[in-house]
Amino acid sequence: MPYAHITGWGKCIPPASISNDEISEIVDTTDEWITTRTGIKARRVSHVSTAELASVAAKHAISCAGVDAKDIDLVILATCTPSTVVANTASLVQKNIGATGAAAMDTNAACSGFLYALQAATAQIQAGMIKKAVVIAAERMTWYVNWARRDSAVLFGDGAGAVVLEAAETPAGLLGTKTGCDSEDRDILHITNFGSNLNKYEPIGPSDLLFEGREIFKRAVKGMSEACDDVLEQANLKLDDIDVLVPHQANLRIIQAIQSRLKVNDEKVMVNIGEYGNTSAATIAIALCEAVEQGLIKPHANIMSAAFGAGLTWAASYIKWGERVTPIAVSDATLPPCDKTGLELVAPAVKACKDAEPS
Ligand code: ACO
Secondary structure, eight states, rough: EEEEEEEEEEEEEEEEEEEEEHTTTTTOHHHHHHHHHHHOOEEEESSSSSHHHHHHHHHHHHHHHTTOOGGGGEEEOOOSOOOOOTTTTHHHHHHHOTTTTTTEEEEEEEGGGGHHHHHHHHHHHTTTSSSSEEEEEEEGGGGGHHHHHHHHTTTEEEEEEEEEEESSSOOOEEEEEEEOOOGGGGGEEEEESTTTTTTTTTTOOOOOEEEEEHHHHEEEEEEHHHHHHHHHHHHHHGGGGGEEEEOOOOOHHHHHHHHHTTTOGGGGGGHHHHHBBBTHHHHHHHHHHHHHHHOSSSSOEEEEEEEEEEEEEEEEEEEEESSOOOOSSSSOOOOOOOOOOOHHHHHHHHHHHHHSSOO
16 A cells, blocks of 8 residues: 655745734733733734635645646645635635646635545545645635634634645555544534525624634643544554654644643644644644744654644644655745735724624
């Protein structure tokens, strides 16, 4: 059975950001509260679509792998903020990156989406159905934010990450995985005012991210830790064998709690929530890319990754890195310039959300 090596990695970070002090001008909060309760210092706001973020991240991953986009068999995009639903967003990404021979599909498992997509693409390679895939996670979470509510407005950001998978004979890539979904409690984390359940002939109003923060916090720590334990057992690994932990970035305190349960030292944990906030499915894709760029991931590293999100979906993955930690080539793909600040970009949405609040 072939393995699915990660041979390319890339990201797309939109340039405009909103700091904690700036978000305090929108909702009743403070830098001190956000930093101590979440570890977040800033979040990015995209001036372009999810498809554009995804396309730039994918182009970087493809150049990094040194493959021809025309040879890619599958484009899979994990997102809960698709630019369009019909046609799917992955089809536009496929067009943008020139992967003309590839199947294209969107997948939605919220914050667990990247690990779900990685599993799906790996399984197709292992089954011999395809040879090369690009797995992307891209989100515009700020599109959902209700800027009148401080509990969710401070948490989320936009961005994208991608990896290229290629069939190979030596053991590397996704070597252990466990995914699941606690659907009984799916209502404790959801987005309102979106979907075909709505009566579209009536005014809908702003969407809102509703969640029971403390409950999600506890479940995320338990769910991700237990999934990691299962994957370690499945892969016949000990805790000491983990070289790098790449967790979903929803809250620094959640990351620290998992780290402590798994007894992993600080220097082995990839943390970038401070700069980006929670970018849902994209957090792990971006963090994986930055862990290689920063030298945290070394040749043949044992990487453990875990995610938890709406559904309530969860996933843990054991990834064995290959030999190469440097790109074969570097793409010059960039986003179009952004002439607005983060606050300017969200200003119309802030006004609409505040106008919609009951007085
Ligand atoms: N600024 C200031 N005060 C705030 C803010 C804010 N932005 N948000 C909430 N508060 C207040 C609350 O009103 C409350 O005040 P009260 O005690 O007077 O009622 C107080 O802070 C404590 O609120 P809690 O919700 O208990 O705060 P907590 O410490 O649990 O932190 C948080 C909230 C950050 C959401 C945390 O529970 C968490 O990270 N949960 C898990 C992650 C999550 O739910 N993310 C949503 C996406 S899902 C995912 O990514 C897995």
